[in-house]
Amino acid sequence: MRQAKNPFGLEITNPSTATITTGITLTTDCLEDSHLTCYWGCIQKLLYEALQKHAYCFRISTPQALEDALYSEYLHQEQYFIKKDSKEEIYCQLPRDTKIEDFGTVPRSRYLLVALLTLADEDDRAIYDIISMVSVIHIPDKTYKFPCRILYQYLLLAQDQFHDLKQLFMSANNNSTPSSGPSPEEKNADRSFLERAGLCEGEAEPSEDSSKDCVVCQNGSVNWVLLPCRHTCLCHGCVPYFQQCPTCRQFVRESFALCSQKEQDKDKLKTL
Structure with a gap:
């Protein structure tokens, strides 16, 4: 039986206060220095195609690899350096000049927020089986005010596989x-x-x-x-x-x- 250590941790801080206009605060807890990259308005279809590409074509081990797989089809991107074991709080927000208050009615073609955690040091990518984590996050907007939550999380492995984290x-x-x-x-x-x-x-x-x-x-x-x-x-x-x-x-x-x-x-x- 194989055991895998996940170097990434991500939580939503005070989810009740998060909205598309006021932004969201994420708390990271990583075992190694990492990068947190947030993609606002990521196209759903391209995200799942990117996950399939990780399994069959190339590894999504860096923010640039995911950006290439998404063809830069998103509304806004933010990136932060995360120090290991720091449990940093990161505030993310769509720029006010976008003037976006909602993403329309369902079914939607875009996710409000996709957060990617990757290892910053190339040497660390050779140590861990899990090399990146993708989190799909719902944030209340003008049309749908349901509570902020992590909808999906995917662990991407160095062996060209990915696992969908589900409720335990x-x-x-x-x-x-x-x-x-x-x-x-x-x-x-x-x-x-x-x-x-x-x-x-x-x-x-x-x-x-x-x-x-x-x-x-x-x-x-x-x-x-x-x-x-x-x-x-x-x-x-x-x-x-x-x-x-x-x-x-x-x-x-x-x-x-x-x-x-x-x-x-x-x-x-x-x-x-």
Whole structure:
């Protein structure tokens, strides 16, 4: 069973405040020096053609490689240098002179924002299996005011492959008090929009268990994601012994840890 380390991390900071006119703040967390390149108004068809080109023609390991694959068909581009382990907050915004308030009704031909993370140092690209990450981000505009979110994330591998990151099927929850979130009505309306836009795969929301522990030993904290089934149900100690997912019995092709063993140990000490 092969294990792959993802050097890239990307989150939306305060998604409730992001709009197409006010911009968006992204927080990066990269293991190595990287470049964050944001493409506003990227044509959907060209983006998926670019991903296919990575698999069959050439590697998208640099911003220039993706720009060539997109034929520069986007409205605006921004690029930032990200220092490793810095957890920087990056503010991105369409220039005001574009005077764009929305991207029209669905189905849309363009994504509002596509964020590309690539390794800055060529030597690092020879070390990691994952050499870039593409994130497709929805931002509220004048026509559709649904909450800001990451719609898709793709990990691009040095072996001319790419993986579509999907929602994890967790075997545990944190038993914390739920934060204020969208109502069921808002969720249904949101999902309806995504389905019409072709941005929803129609998968049911995964159910969660009340336990925090590994489904096998019932002792260690769940930390390992199994692919391709996406079940997150094993701890660090149990994962080496399983060639099949203990939840669905699907054969495991790859796996990765949500956090390092050291980080888990630190979290345990904080709770003591």
